[in-house]
Amino acid sequence: MRPLSLFAVALLALTVSLTADENNKTTAALQELLRRFPDADANRDGILTQDEVRLYRDQLRRKQPPAAAKSTAPTFANVKYGTHERQVLDLYQAASDKPTPLVIYIHGGGFVGGSKAVPAERVQRFLNAGISLAAIHYRFVDGQDVVFPMPQHDGARAVQFLRTKAADWNLDSSRIACFGGSAGAGISMWIAFHDDLADPDADDPVLRQSTRITAVGTFGGQSTYDPVQIKKLIGGRAWEHPSLLKVYGLKSTEEALNPTAELQKLYDEASAFTHLTADDPPLYMVYSEADGPLPANAKPGQGIHHPNFGRHLQQRMNDLSIRNVFVYAPADRSRDVDQEMLEFFQQAFANVTVR
Structure with missing residues (x-):
């Protein structure tokens, strides 16, 4: 290039x-x-x-x-955490004599694209803070064999797998955070707010591990993937984003806006907002897309990273007394949101009490 x-x-x-x-x-x-x-x-x-x-x-x-660019190679690359070809992760291990906190990066891309590659500057920022960084791939939806909530479960399984590697990779399994942008933000919040998926009786030792995390961070995250709620919350044609049909295996927008009882249950299961309870971890969220009402000529999907997703979520988190930070980046360009998010994670890690 x-x-x-x-x-x-x-x-x-x-x-x-x-x-x-x-x-x-x-x-x-x-x-x-x-x-x-x-x-x-x-x-x-x-x-x-x-x-x-x-x-x-x-x-x-x-x-x-x-x-022209510093390279930071993973300590462990393309490690399989499941059987599917996309269920792989990288780990960048922080140097430490003691187990290190872990932050997991989950990429965006509309659930149909994207990569776990992490800019060297971001990797180094975490390593310099004594925090190990993992970055995962997950299954892309295809509208048939892979649909919601399969990507969310991939993210949760990655958390469980990393806990099984805690001793081998010098990780503190009690201090784990997730972050990502767009689709990765949605998965991160889903993991954070969903009830623990640990199954102590599972034959698979990975599935016996907890999916609960300490903190979560998002960039342009969607707090709900319910097209009906998105239409109410954002307006315009955000709810017509092409991925919103594919993630549920739907064929038409009419079907999306008139869900059956079974489909509504799936909307609720796939959306982070519906799982939110008072015992959930703190959230640092960043939005940078244009604020305000969408224009009359908005295209399908425009506004899918609208700040109203965060405001809606913040109101509910405030009601539940869950610590959260909402940042509208264009309002204060002097803020280093990457550094703020890291420090937010550090504070959450410091508050963990291991019994």
Whole structure:
């Protein structure tokens, strides 16, 4: 990749960031970026989001020559945590004489794309703090054989698997956090809020482990995957995102908006919000997409990372007295949200009492 291309992406990403509170300018900047760099549209839905811009920029950085970008290789790469080819993970092990806390990164991509590759700067930030970092792949939905909540269960199984490796990899199994963007944010919250999936009687020793975690962080996360609720909460055509049909194996938007009792149960099971209870872990959430009502000519899926997802969730968490931080990034560009999230995790780890 030529350096000029990376510069162009960085410049356009900056333009988007600087105008994130102005719908028209933001949309124009994203459309221009999509025209020039169609590969940036990770989930191929024809709508480019700021999360996809950041992901594509990071991918280009990783493609630079070694002299232009520091490389941090996983300590353990492509370790299988299940039988499916996508059930693999990487571990970046922090140097320590004592078991280290663990943060698990879950990538985004509309549940149909994305990669567990992590920018070297992010890896190093965690390692420098004495925190080991895992990054996972999970099964992509196809509308038939792989649907919700299979990706969520993959994320939960990864947590369980990593607990079985705690002694071998010098991990503190009582201090685990998850974070991710978009789809990865949704999976992270689902793990955080869902009841423990541990089955003490399971033949598989992995499934005997707890799925409960200490803290969770999100970028552009969807607190619900219920199309009916998304239509009410976000408006426009966010609920028509192509992935929202595929994740449930649905054939039409009419079917999505008129769920049977069985389908409604699936909506509820797949959505993090419906599992929220007072004993759930703290959440640090970041939103950067344009705020306010969606335009009348909004495209299908536009607004799928809207800040209202976070506001809706924050209100419920406040009602339950669960610690949470909501950040609308364009409102204060001086904030280092990556560092804040790391420190949020550190505080949560410090509050853990091992019995």
